[in-house]
Amino acid sequence: MTIQSCDLNASVVPMPVSNENSAASAHSKAQRVARWLVSPSVLVLLLWMIVPLSMTIYFSVLQYSLLYPGEHPFVGLENYEFFLTDEGFSAGMSNTLILVGAVLAITVVLGVAISVLINTPFPGRGIVRVMLISPFFIMPTVSALVWKNLLMHPVSGVFAWLAQVMGMEPVDWFAQYPLSAIILIVAWQWLPFAILLLMTAMQSLDKEQVEAAKLDGAGGWAIFRHITLPHLARPIAVVVMIETIFLLSVFAEIFTTTGGGPGYETTNLAYLIYSQALLQFDVGMASAGGLIAVVLANIVAFFLVRLIGKSLTEKH
Amino acid sequence: MIALSQKQRRVFSQIALTAAAWSVAFIIFFPILWMVLTSFKTELEAFATPPSLFFSPTLENYQEVFGRSDYMHYAWNSVVISMGATLLGMLLAVPAAYAMAFYETKRTQSTLLWMLSTKMLPPVGVLVPIYLLFKESGLLDTRTGLILIYTLINLPIMVWMIYTYFKEIPKDILEACRMDGATLGQEISRVLLPMCKGGLASTVLLSLILCWNEAFWSLNLTAANAAPLTALIASYSSPEGLFWAKLSAVSTLACAPILIFGWISQKQLVRGLSFGAVK
Structure with a gap:
């Protein structure tokens, strides 16, 4: 009207x-x-x-420590020099890369496998889906402590008991393989993210194309290799980049379980900068480290923003 | 060798698929299940080897957690901070997304992408200045401080999500309102918001989830006064010994509300978390 x-x-x-x-x-x-x-x-x-x-x-570029109040003289690039040549940096850098690389590999491979597995309907699919994505909603401090104490404890943990049942020597995860333990925890937290995105992407897979390939006698592997995987290429790229952004700054899991130790074995770049700043009160050095972390993240972000920008212009 | 008919083979593969999917789901869900189970054990049972599967459930851990006044203090901080940051975020994000979706200019796309890029700044890159600024301005260990930080880190995601929901509304409807002489306020409150209730609700949920679970700034910027549940649980990391059942009870309480929110909003999460790059 x-x-x-x-x-x-x-x-x-x-x-x-x-x-x-x-x-x-x-x-x-x-x-x-x-x-x-x-x-x-x-x-x-x-x-x-x-x-x-x-x-x-x-x-x-200042010599600035919270322990020595007063003047903060200009020191040029000295902080960068110290930070980059410190043994903590090479350890932190390699741990960061190992952590990011390993978690990416685990989450992408398992994420693809699981999203393909649950793509065809079966009884209870809704519940299975809810169970699979649940770890994503658990706060990092909780998942770190539950894994450390209830699962990975060398005497009373579930893993130790499983090892005993199978006649193996229980593993003291945080003493023997501290970085692997952190990788496992972080991968468990991020696997649901990969599943969530890849599962959504699987739904837009052209089913007629798959049927046609089946009629032509293509086996399951051939279909996966030539239809499914190419279809998932873009979502996988998105998963890799978004996870990388967050994995570069993994912090709470290390903070609550190992405190970066033993030695520098589980210190990543984020934890190293935190310990420079708030444990050793060296503002100048921590700032130099922080900027190095920003540069690293920017390299990833550059590609991610381009990818998202492309999908933005495609959509509208 | 028994030859199977095609139908039999299909049934077998269906059973195998179902079994495989359920086992994978069980393994991935197990840590959460185990945490919940342990929270109903006594401390002795929680520590027992082999793990006790059949035990008479007890509520004593929950009673103890609730009995200690500090749990409520941390939980209340989590509630206030998450709700505060979500509310503030919505107040900023809804108008921004509205303008970007319905008055698109040449710069809209680059503004959106620029907003996303702020999300990619690693927190350690700005930890030192934020810490010092907070210390100078008295925001250290205050709920206001965390609300401000959380609003800023979630704002890009919120703008993005609401933008994609607004984009789906046909412009003609809004044109028609304007023709009828509806003011901007009426247009937003009477037409736009009711039409995107679902989208806005899932944006709110996602923001609540992210704030509730945030564990970098909460660990670094709070101590006793404003510390949320993430920090309370981190404080359980130091002592070793017979406290697993209580740890599990606190953790279960801290995670349950968010887990339920997550289950409700799982479908919409993809949109927010992938910035629209996966459909």
Whole structure:
């Protein structure tokens, strides 16, 4: 009814030109309003990016320790030099890369396998799906402690008991293979993310194409290799990049289980910078390390933003 | 060798598939299941080898956890911080997403992508300045401080999710409202928001989940006063000994609400978590 009254108005107005003008001015007014609506978000994010980051850059060239108040003399790139040549850095760097690489490999391979497995309907699929994605919602400190104490404990853990049942020597995970233990925990937390995304992507797989391939006598492996895997290539790329962003800064799992030890064995870059800053109070060195972490993450982010930007323009 | 008919083979493969899927799900879910089971054991049973499967469940761990006033303190912090950051985030994100979805300009796409890129800044890169700024301004170990941080780290995801929901609404409907002389406020509150209730609800849920589980800033910026549940549980990491049942009870309580939220919103999560790159 209201739309009809609109039409009536339009037909009464004799000059369509002026009508268009007022519409255009209303439009530009709306554009102005729109700009006001976006600006708070843009402003706070801009502040969030620029203020701390420029402070990090500034601190990184100062000799600045919270233990020695007073002057913070300019030292140029000395902090970077110390940070990069410190034995903690090479350990932290290689641990970071091993952690990211291993978790990616586990989550992508298992994620693909599981999402293919649960793609065809079977009794209780809904419950299975809920069970599979549940670990994602467990807070990192809880999953770290549950794994460390209830599962991986060398005497009373479930794994130790399983090893005993199978006649093997129980493994003291955090003493013998601390980094592998962390990798297992983090992979358990991130596997649901891979499953969630890949499972969604599997639903858009062209079923007719699969049927046609079957009729042509293609086996399960051939279908997987030539139809499923190419279809999953993009979602896998998305999983890899988003996980990488988060895995580069794994922190709580290390903080609650090993504290970076023994030695530097489970210290990643994020934990190393934390310990420089809040355990050794060396603001300058921690800032230099922080910037190195930012540069690393940016390399990944560059590709990710391009990938997402591409899908954005495809969609609209 | 017994030759199987095609039908028999199909039945067998169906059974094998079901068994495989259920076993995988059981293995992955096991740590959570075990945590919940352990929370109903006595400390002695929790520590026993071989693990006791048949035990008479007890609620004493939960009683003890609730009896200690500090649990409620941490839980309340988690609730206030998650809700506060989600509310503030929605207040910023809904108008921004509205403007981007319905008044698209040349810069909209790059603004969106730029917002996402802020999410990719590793927190350790800004840990030192944020810590010092918070210390100077008295925000260290306050709920307000964490609310501000969480709002900022989740804002890009929220804008993104709401933007994709708004994008699905046909522009004609809004045009029609405007023709009828509806003001901007009416347009948003009477037409837009009711139409995207589901989308907005899942954005709220995702934000709550991410805030509740956040464990970098909460561990670094809080101590006794504003520490949420993530920090309470981290404090259980130091002592060794007979406390597993209690740890499990606290953990179960801390995770249960979010686990349920997660189950409700699992379908929508993909949209938010992959920034729309997987459909």
